[in-house]
Amino acid sequence: MIELGRINNLEILRDTSVGLFLGDDEGNDVLLPNKYVPPTYEIGDKLKVFCYLDYDERPVATTLEPDIMLGEFRLLQVAEVNEFGAFMEWGLEKHLLVPFREQRVKMKEGQWYVVHCYLDERSSRLVASNKLDKFLSNDNIDLKVWEQVDLVVTRQTDLGWEVIVNERHKGLVYFNEVFKPINIGDVIPGCIKTIRKDNKLDISLQPLGANVLEPAATKIFEVLKEHGGFLPLHDKSSPEDIRDTFQMSKKTFKKGVGTLYKARKINLEADGISLNED
Template identity: 80%
Template sequence: MIEIGKKNNLTILRDTSVGLFLGDEEGNDILLPNKYVPTAYEIGDKIEVFCYLDYDERPIATTIDPDIMIGEFRLLQVAEVNEYGAFMDWGLEKHLLVPFREQRNKMKQGQWYVVHCYLDQKSGRLVASNKLDKFLSNENLQIKEWDEVDLVVTRQTDLGWEVIVNEKHKGLVYFNEVFKTINIGDVIPGCVKKIRNDNKIDISLQPLGSRVLEPAANKIYSVIKENGGFLALHDKSDPEEIRDMLQMSKKTFKKGLGTLYKERKIKLEDDGVSLVDE
């Protein structure tokens, strides 16, 4: 089955004046226009393409990777607005429509919005929406605590950053868990720190538990080496100073120091830490 809005691994069936026809195992075919045809190919080769609808609403393939695919949430820019809605630039010739009914507030040309791409069942077209909550649910969670997850940053609140978790759920990264610059639309990894009784999800941007020790220790060790063998930080240093220099919490810093000290990689001094001569 050729899936619209997704990447498909298809077989090159035949070469024509307008391009290559590609097919699946069920006998369906689709055109890959000449401008996307690779310089070298053979009939029978497999090729990965993205499939969508062209200006005439006909299925068509491209070797260009779009900025969003069906089921995803991504930050896109409005290329134009007309009587049908807002049209987002998603990296393809034909822009992606956000109908007016799918806009939380009227979108403006040139502005950026996090949107969700889906297949409209009535028209069969790929469209987008920035009414994100209707595509998310925390009722039946498909994750558990300590899971590594994929995040899309959606907005800043009084408590922290709201994130979409694995394209399915809604989570929150509290400000005191953020040790690097993040922005709306960022696609970043994270970990499930806690699932509350009401199924609200607390997210950490750092590995949890013992898994944080080795990365933290390695980073501290690298920074000490980069600074000539000495780092002017210690267990009494201000948390903000540690965050600015190492992008980690003071608690993680102290655990990392402990790991390095046990391995006899560093010496703890009054005004900082230094490498042990090897």
């Protein structure tokens, strides 16, 4: 089956004047226009291509990889607004439409918005929406505490950053647990910190529990080497100085330093920490 909005691994069936026809195992085929044909190929080779509808609403393939695919949430820029809606830049020749009915606020040319790509059942076209909540649900969560997840940052609230978890759920990263710059639209890894009784998800941007020790220790060790083997930071340093240097909390810093000290990788000085040269 050739899937619109996704990467398909298709076989080269035949060469024509307009391009290559590619096919799946079910007898379906799609055109790969000449501009995307690789310099060398043989009939029977497999190609990975993205499939969507062209300007004439016909299925077409491309070797370009778009900035968003079916079912994903991504930050895109508006290229044009006309009587049909807003058209987003997504890395392909034909822009991605956000109909007016799918705009949470009226979109403006040149502005950036987090949108969701879906297949419109009436037209069979790939379109987008920035009414994100209608595509998210926390009713059935098959996740565990400490499980690593993929996040898309969507907006800033009074408590922290709202994120989309695994393209399905909503979560929150509290401000006091953010130790590195993040922005709307960032696609970043995280961990499930808490699953509340109402199924709200608290998210951490760093591994939890004992898992944080080794990455923290490694980060401190590497930064020490970059700074010539000494840093004027210790357990009396301010949380802000530690965060600016290591992008971690003071608590995590102290655990990482403890790990390195026990492993005899560093020395604890009166005015900082240094690498153990022994």
